[in-house]
Amino acid sequence: MCKNPLVPVNGKVIEIISESKDVKTFRVKPETEINQLPGQCAMISLFGIGEAIFSISSPPNRELLDFSIKRTGKLTDILHQIEEGQQVGIRGPYGNYFPAEDMKGKNLLFIGGGIGLAPLRSLIEYALDNKDDYENIQLIYGARTPEDLIFRKDIFEKWPRMDNFTVNLAVDVESPSWDGYVGFVPQYLEELAPTPENTVAITCGPPIMIKFVLNTLEKLGFRDEQVVTTLEYKMKCGIGKCGRCNIDEKYVCKDGPVFYLKELKQMKNDFC
Amino acid sequence: MRDINKEIIEIAQELLESNKVDMVLGYTKGERPDQTFPFIAKTKEEAERLTFDYYSYNSLSKYLLDDMYQGKKIAIFLKGCDFRGLKLMIGEDRVKREDLHLIGLDCPGVKRGESVSPYCLSCRLNNVPKEEVDTKISTSLEPLVERKYSHEESFSEINDIEKMSNEERFEYWKRQLSRCKRCYSCRNGCPVCTCRVCLFDRENPGYIDGATDQLAQHQFYHVIRAFHVADRCVGCGECSRVCPENIPLHLLSQKLIRELEKFYGTYTTGVDELPTPLSTAKANDPDHFGKEVK
Amino acid sequence: MTQTIKFDSLSSLFNALKEVEKDYQIFCPTKQDGTEVFLPLVEIKEDNLKATYEILSKNEPPLFSIKSFLFPNSEIYLKFKREKDSYEFSVHSQEETPTVVLGGKPCDVESFGMIDMVFLQEPVDTFYQQKRENTILITSVCNQKGPNCLCDEFGVDKCKPKVSDILLVLGEQTTQKDEAVYLEAVSERGENFLEKLDKSTESEGESNTPNLEGEIHQKDVEKLSPEKIKDIMENLYDSPIWAEFAMRCLGCGICTYYCPTCHCYDINDFHRKDKGVRYRSWDSCMFSNFSNMAGGHNPRPSKEDRIKNRFFHKLNYFVKQQGPLACVGCGRCAKNCPAGISIGTVLKKIGVGKHV
Numbered sequence: 001m002c003k004n005p006l007v008p009v010n011g012k013v014i015e016i017i018s019e020s021k022d023v024k025t026f027r028v029k030p031e032t033e034i035n036q037l038p039g040q041c042a043m044i045s046l047f048g049i050g051e052a053i054f055s056i057s058s059p060p061n062r063e064l065l066d067f068s069i070k071r072t073g074k075l076t077d078i079l080h081q082i083e084e085g086q087q088v089g090i091r092g093p094y095g096n097y098f099p100a101e102d103m104k105g106k107n108l109l110f111i112g113g114g115i116g117l118a119p120l121r122s123l124i125e126y127a128l129d130n131k132d133d134y135e136n137i138q139l140i141y142g143a144r145t146p147e148d149l150i151f152r153k154d155i156f157e158k159w160p161r162m163d164n165f166t167v168n169l170a171v172d173v174e175s176p177s178w179d180g181y182v183g184f185v186p187q188y189l190e191e192l193a194p195t196p197e198n199t200v201a202i203t204c205g206p207p208i209m210i211k212f213v214l215n216t217l218e219k220l221g222f223r224d225e226q227v228v229t230t231l232e233y234k235m236k237c238g239i240g241k242c243g244r245c246n247i248d249e250k251y252v253c254k255d256g257p258v259f260y261l262k263e264l265k266q267m268k269n270d271f272c
Numbered sequence: 273m274r275d276i277n278k279e280i281i282e283i284a285q286e287l288l289e290s291n292k293v294d295m296v297l298g299y300t301k302g303e304r305p306d307q308t309f310p311f312i313a314k315t316k317e318e319a320e321r322l323t324f325d326y327y328s329y330n331s332l333s334k335y336l337l338d339d340m341y342q343g344k345k346i347a348i349f350l351k352g353c354d355f356r357g358l359k360l361m362i363g364e365d366r367v368k369r370e371d372l373h374l375i376g377l378d379c380p381g382v383k384r385g386e387s388v389s390p391y392c393l394s395c396r397l398n399n400v401p402k403e404e405v406d407t408k409i410s411t412s413l414e415p416l417v418e419r420k421y422s423h424e425e426s427f428s429e430i431n432d433i434e435k436m437s438n439e440e441r442f443e444y445w446k447r448q449l450s451r452c453k454r455c456y457s458c459r460n461g462c463p464v465c466t467c468r469v470c471l472f473d474r475e476n477p478g479y480i481d482g483a484t485d486q487l488a489q490h491q492f493y494h495v496i497r498a499f500h501v502a503d504r505c506v507g508c509g510e511c512s513r514v515c516p517e518n519i520p521l522h523l524l525s526q527k528l529i530r531e532l533e534k535f536y537g538t539y540t541t542g543v544d545e546l547p548t549p550l551s552t553a554k555a556n557d558p559d560h561f562g563k564e565v566k
Numbered sequence: 567m568t569q570t571i572k573f574d575s576l577s578s579l580f581n582a583l584k585e586v587e588k589d590y591q592i593f594c595p596t597k598q599d600g601t602e603v604f605l606p607l608v609e610i611k612e613d614n615l616k617a618t619y620e621i622l623s624k625n626e627p628p629l630f631s632i633k634s635f636l637f638p639n640s641e642i643y644l645k646f647k648r649e650k651d652s653y654e655f656s657v658h659s660q661e662e663t664p665t666v667v668l669g670g671k672p673c674d675v676e677s678f679g680m681i682d683m684v685f686l687q688e689p690v691d692t693f694y695q696q697k698r699e700n701t702i703l704i705t706s707v708c709n710q711k712g713p714n715c716l717c718d719e720f721g722v723d724k725c726k727p728k729v730s731d732i733l734l735v736l737g738e739q740t741t742q743k744d745e746a747v748y749l750e751a752v753s754e755r756g757e758n759f760l761e762k763l764d765k766s767t768e769s770e771g772e773s774n775t776p777n778l779e780g781e782i783h784q785k786d787v788e789k790l791s792p793e794k795i796k797d798i799m800e801n802l803y804d805s806p807i808w809a810e811f812a813m814r815c816l817g818c819g820i821c822t823y824y825c826p827t828c829h830c831y832d833i834n835d836f837h838r839k840d841k842g843v844r845y846r847s848w849d850s851c852m853f854s855n856f857s858n859m860a861g862g863h864n865p866r867p868s869k870e871d872r873i874k875n876r877f878f879h880k881l882n883y884f885v886k887q888q889g890p891l892a893c894v895g896c897g898r899c900a901k902n903c904p905a906g907i908s909i910g911t912v913l914k915k916i917g918v919g920k921h922v
Contacts, residue, residue: 005689047653048837073860243830249883268803309906310814457818483640514904
């Protein structure tokens, strides 16, 4: 009898990076290869505590899987207390993946808010791994305060130094340590007004931010086929059987979490 | 005798047309003759469907706690037990009296199948006092209960169970509760179970888990709930009526009511002053810790 | 592929079942405290048989569906133990003894066809699959619809369900009107089991199943078209009817737990000191915290959202995902809902179905 999809394999947390006061990146080595594509997720569990789904923020072909996790509930609270070397359960990959093939030869516009940068990062790094396949990359990323910005090495040092890569950062509120843009990401996006010409926009963040960003992109002239987002819903099985994460007839764990705007618009249910 | 439905519809229509209320919460008929459900009428036409009969079981006051009714002016039809449950909600500031237009009814008892519901036999407070509501329906239906049980007689089902030995009693309840499916209908239908977030709805509580078939957890849930509503129970019997597995949950509450009487004397929820006996502590509270009370 | 054996009475069938008891886990319906339950054969005494006969002969499904035999209310699937600094975990071994479930009705077994579509789709849920292959379903047939039944509307053949192993026909239901019991195998698994039962002295041997009484093949209602219902629902997403249902819905789990086609579940861990388990258990989309996310966001915050989601799943989403309407017309929602909301009431409200 083949293995049941709910059964995990062992994984070990090799490194823990503190991204902000409530976000940590856990770099995990699974016992067996997960072979994920950018945008896919995996279920992480602590035996005796519980299991939850997290997007993989590292690109494929890396030795370790990165999970950037915000402390919000029971499991994540305890996860934030573990140490390097901790054993975890891991199963995956789940979900569909970013349509990276369809994006070839185009400019990539990433719009992220808060922890929403985590799933986007897998595609950003993938695009950088395959630089010749893509044109310019622009990242518009914001968080509530400067301390809440994550992947600081990437956003402040690595990415701005790359050719054809523009990084625009914003924080919601004024802060003494911040001399960059102050305002919400959708506002900033509107001001920067990137061109929709030969561009794909990929966005992720709190549901309300996604809503406004989608409106703004439409205003800027982006067509529905040019906009992709990745959603987050409560999930338990990850394989479309427990009936929990559906938006209309689509399961976010199986038919998502990546959706084109065209698909979202066809959904009767508001995803947020 | 004036048709009670006619009176109900007239009163509801008057309240709606004069904009005294935004909606009227009452009952309407279902498809089968023994089906009557809660119903909201917002217009004169919808009010034509209002009714009241021997199958008007549901406790309407419970619905007032739902989000969709906040901030609206509502007229609500109340049987005796329902009215007392609502008084508890008003006294505990869960609903605002000024947002409600209370329409009191004299309840003739409700049927269960072909006979009168067992809980109605011992109910002595089926009539809503005229002076405590805004409108009183003057027409009454023929009462189903000829002779009301005395206070002592209302505990007769408990007496039968107490004739069993401790072991037999435990087996009885284990057998009854083994059928529980943890649908939580008993809790959701109870008019005095009014916590904003129920203990058993918390995320990841350590005291109960998700499995819906553990007998020990059924016992835990039902006994805890019985204790939580012990001094608040209005005797409507909804807990047993809604239970699809015919578990006599009202007996747990009845037993606790009798036990409480030994400590605090008779307390009638919705009639006697608030606070209810268990929701406060006084210096002269009886303290029989560890000693059996006769 | 039909092989039928005959028993003189229900009592002799039970005696024959008792003879093979050691190789199987057998469950039969009966009454306990006036309520219908399924009990293991060993707990069914001679004086329970009257209630069992009643349940098998009436044209209405038993109170609770037989869903839990293939998809248990709670099911441990991982066991773990702490060894020094790490956890050893293993898959909890599933029950090996084959199960026999006597007494679901055709609607009850047809629902497994729908659950199969979800659970046996890749990636296959092996726990369900194993139980499915290891369980023999003996289905008692109906002569006509019961008071809440909608089998005809949902395409369930009340005399010959597609998903079953053995059909149980009581002589009383046939034109012969006697006390005999006929078991007719309709699958290989069924045939194999009947062979074993036939070895008993209680068996009267091979027989032909007499005809059922009444115009049983005449259906009084047309089967509903999934496409048509799906299209009607599409236009009703913003309709006020969902608010009307929501206002009296109690938000309990009765409809979902009693429905034979509902299959939502939750996954949780439980541990005490150094040992623990991971299990899955039934959950209900009608509960307010079903889709609650850590952090507080809930995509279906109101009762209206949830009740709309449930009926859309049954009459629209499932059609898009798998093809049929996700209902077998067993009538349990109609019988048990304390607020009188059922698939029948919804169908009537959306303008379909007459005598629901």
